[in-house]
Amino acid sequence: MTTFEVALGGPTDWGIDTSATTVFDFDYKGGRDQLLRLYDKGTRRQWIGSDRLDWSLDVDPEGPVGMPDELHPLFGTPWWDKMTDKERVEARRHLEAWRFSQFMHGEQGALICTAKIVQTVPDVDSKFYAATQVIDEARHVEVYSRYLYDKVQLVYPLNKNLESLLNDVIQDSRWDMTYLGMQVLIEGLALAAFGLIRNAATEPLAKALNAYVMQDEARHVTFGRIALRDYYPQLTQAERDEREEFCVDACYRMRDRFLGEEVWERLGLPQEASDYVEHSDLLRSFRNYLFTRIVPIIKDIGLWGPRITKAFTDMGVIEYAESDLDAEMANDEMAAEELDKKRMRHIEEVASQA
Numbered sequence: 001m002t003t004f005e006v007a008l009g010g011p012t013d014w015g016i017d018t019s020a021t022t023v024f025d026f027d028y029k030g031g032r033d034q035l036l037r038l039y040d041k042g043t044r045r046q047w048i049g050s051d052r053l054d055w056s057l058d059v060d061p062e063g064p065v066g067m068p069d070e071l072h073p074l075f076g077t078p079w080w081d082k083m084t085d086k087e088r089v090e091a092r093r094h095l096e097a098w099r100f101s102q103f104m105h106g107e108q109g110a111l112i113c114t115a116k117i118v119q120t121v122p123d124v125d126s127k128f129y130a131a132t133q134v135i136d137e138a139r140h141v142e143v144y145s146r147y148l149y150d151k152v153q154l155v156y157p158l159n160k161n162l163e164s165l166l167n168d169v170i171q172d173s174r175w176d177m178t179y180l181g182m183q184v185l186i187e188g189l190a191l192a193a194f195g196l197i198r199n200a201a202t203e204p205l206a207k208a209l210n211a212y213v214m215q216d217e218a219r220h221v222t223f224g225r226i227a228l229r230d231y232y233p234q235l236t237q238a239e240r241d242e243r244e245e246f247c248v249d250a251c252y253r254m255r256d257r258f259l260g261e262e263v264w265e266r267l268g269l270p271q272e273a274s275d276y277v278e279h280s281d282l283l284r285s286f287r288n289y290l291f292t293r294i295v296p297i298i299k300d301i302g303l304w305g306p307r308i309t310k311a312f313t314d315m316g317v318i319e320y321a322e323s324d325l326d327a328e329m330a331n332d333e334m335a336a337e338e339l340d341k342k343r344m345r346h347i348e349e350v351a352s353q354a
């Protein structure tokens with residue numbers, strides 16, 4: 001097997017100072033039924049990364065994930081047409097390595113944010129649920145990093161836009177801002193991106209990994225929705241406006257997160273190629289698609305004033321407000337269960353042949 005350079009530079013650690021207050025809740029009996037049911041579900045649905053996923057599958061490090069070329073941002077551009085076969089292999093491999101690396105770093109952000117929620121959220125039922133999510137997020141970091149280091153053998157550092165968003169969310173001392181930034185915005189965006197890979201990837205390990213992570217994420221988004229739907233009506237209009245403003249700014253920043261300039265630079269492409277990709281129809285529809293989950297969630301939690309509706313209208317994603325979130329989440333659960341059934345059938349077949 002060819003040996004690749006694995007980690008592409010970047011710092012080895014990152015510290016963020018925060019002044020958040022750690023809160024005890026002594027009302028042990030005041031739990032909300034819906035949240036306690038979600039906690040019960042989160043506890044029962046735990047899984048082990050090394051058992052549920054088949055790591056013995058061979059993944060070609062030269063063509064990981066197996067996304068169709070038509071979905072590569074460079075596909076159809078003069079730069080793609082000029083590439084040799086070897087250069088196209090690199091273009092595919094670097095794009096997937098970059099994308100999965102941002103998933104992995106984002107998952108570590110989720111791990112840290114959820115641990116922070118355990119400390120700062122005022123209600124014990126939310127602390128219970130968040131505790132199950134902490135282990136989910138640790139598992140997500142584990143499976144993405146294992147896929148990257150063992151299979152793709154190429155890891156990109158944290159993207160600058162994602163870094164600045166994580167910094168703002170973690171630094172903010174208000175518990176609901178951690179939810180809003182992480183559970184609603186970052187996870188909402190990630191869910192859409194994971195979904196694209198789950199549905200379009202042809203490499204079975206990457207497909208299953210994303211499907212199983214999505215099954216957990218569907219619960220996480222529900223957690224954010226329950227907590228914020230209860231809390232936001234209690235705030236003043238000025239406080240809600242401030243949160244809306246934060247969402248508008250974060251959404252614009254996130255739209256710029258998936259441009260992949262680091263990849264084009266690494267591949268030695270000119271700035272012109274990066275600009276071309278940024279304005280291409282494919283990337284525009286991909287960036288819009290990333291908002292399929294965020295828009296209905298923001299509407300659902302009641303941050304639906306003129307600032308946010310104007311921003312979503314300008315971005316061309318306002319129509320997602322009408323999508324059926326519960327149906328999407330049920331579909332995420334079903335997709336993972338289908339894969340489990342398939343896996344069990346395969347295990348039974350192998351056992352019967354032995």
Ligand SMILES: [Fe+2]
Nearest residue numbers: 107110137140
């Ligand atoms: Fe996660």
Ligand SMILES: [Fe+2]
Nearest residue numbers: 110187217220
């Ligand atoms: Fe999550």
